[in-house]
Amino acid sequence: MSPASPPTVPPNGAPAGSPEPPPASALTHWVLTLSCPDRPGIVHAVAGLLAAHGGNITESQQFGDPLSGLFFMRVQVESASPRGELEEALAELAGRFSMTWALDVAGRPMRTLIMGSTAAHCLNDLAFRQRSEKLPVELVAVVSNHTALADLAAFYGIPFHHVPVRRDTKAQAEGRLLELVAELDVELVVLARYMQILSDDLCRALAGRVINIHHSFLPSFKGARPYAQAHDRGVKLIGATAHYVTGELDEGPIIEQDVERVDHTRTVDDLVALGQDVERRALARAVRWHAEHRVLLNAHRTIVFR
Template sequence: MSTDPAPHDHATAEQHLVLALSCPDRPGIVHAVAGVVAESGGNITESQQFGDPDSGLFFMRVQVQTATPRPELHGAMERLAADFAMDWTLDEVGRPVRTLIMVSKEGHCLGDLLYRQRNGRLPIEVVGVVANHTDLAPIAEFYGVPFHHVPVTRDTKADAEARLLELVRENDVELVVLARYMQILSDDLCRALSGRIVNIHHSFLPSFKGARPYAQAHDRGVKLIGATAHYVTADLDEGPIIEQDVERVDHGDDVAELVAMGQDVERQVLARAVRWHAEHRVLVDGHRTVVFA
């Protein structure tokens, strides 16, 4: 009789986990983390770290293969985190992050995110699309994603945001993406979703904030246009920046051409930011970020 484990026996199955952490910098952090991994019988498959001399914080991202049950490793990390005053997460590598996308009328970013998700290029599970207009309902329908029309006026803004938070709770949403959602969120909502709401701004921040940035850029005769993906805070367009990119332009390009080129940049920048966030590669460092891309 064979003593080999049954094919579907997961008791000793290896897991691939990702640990991301930040804490006050001091000697021994890497040694301590590696010790916890070694004691679990784990193997480090990827490791990145950074000590910020300005903030005095240390940042680390580690991928680990281990047969130790995740709750046991979690418990060991809890004890270590208490000693080092760590903020940390432990997750499965590649687990799709439950995501809600918010839009208004422009669909280039929405379509791109849904396409990348369907093709396995983004580790997210889009559980719904929220829009203050109905223009993009057909895109959500095409990809089989629930569409929620939540109109917003000055008088209904509080109710609309309450509905959004209700959808976040009902769907266990971990990440909210503003994919050209053209409404300013309240301070209360920004705080409620702090660290898990990403916006794409159609400009190379901190330049040309607010409305019509491409028209502003054209008026100034810029030679580069760009896009910025950042975490949303109560300060408009000033949250920690995750990713940026640019496209060269010249005096012959009109506003419409700038918009078309800018939309291509927006798609790429937002997709990278969403992927890095979902892979736990982005750690907040005050008003900045550390990105282990």
């Protein structure tokens, strides 16, 4: 009796009769973020759901917060399943775990509106990084209460909107901003040294969608001439804080902070130059992490999956 022949193995290496994997062109790379009350079985349930829909997980991070009792997770997965099918399954899972979740295409440029006043360094840095470093944003507009940034916006080919703000026209100016957000399908607003305080109503309307850069470690040195205040106090560290905007001035959930060491030889002008560089770095990281869905809100704090 002759020995049994080995199973035929086709060129792709899979045993005969195995289902053919979908071609790479049919796969979509998704990013899933979620939060829910912490309990056993969440990771197993999410991974099982994705596997049942042909998903191949390429990145996964999770964190259980013992203070809030909440669980946070970010998953990147390749799958050929249609979006509607995945969303239907996720909605059913969310009901079981009291889960808040979001699904998006990984790397999709986020439609972003930048607001500035006269300082150009943050706008210039974000626009340059979008071109040179694939910062995953689509800069759809620059809105300013001055005209100083119009030429820079034109250089990068970004539509510029001059929306003057006075005490008696603040409500109309914010109404115009909301119109632009709706017309341009804006997902993220970045305050790139925009020297106006947003109203509580506007903060609520855009909650979780506005990032600000502040020129110090919050809540130090608020108001005018912050670097002169820092110099007067003889600080040894200068920093910058990127945070979400809330109705509490400069006290929204912090996304990123950066710092530079200084000493007594530094002038106010030195601090300004160093501070602007720190501001650029902190803001760019915060915008990138938000656009990549790496930042999840946890009450007054953030979970950042870097």
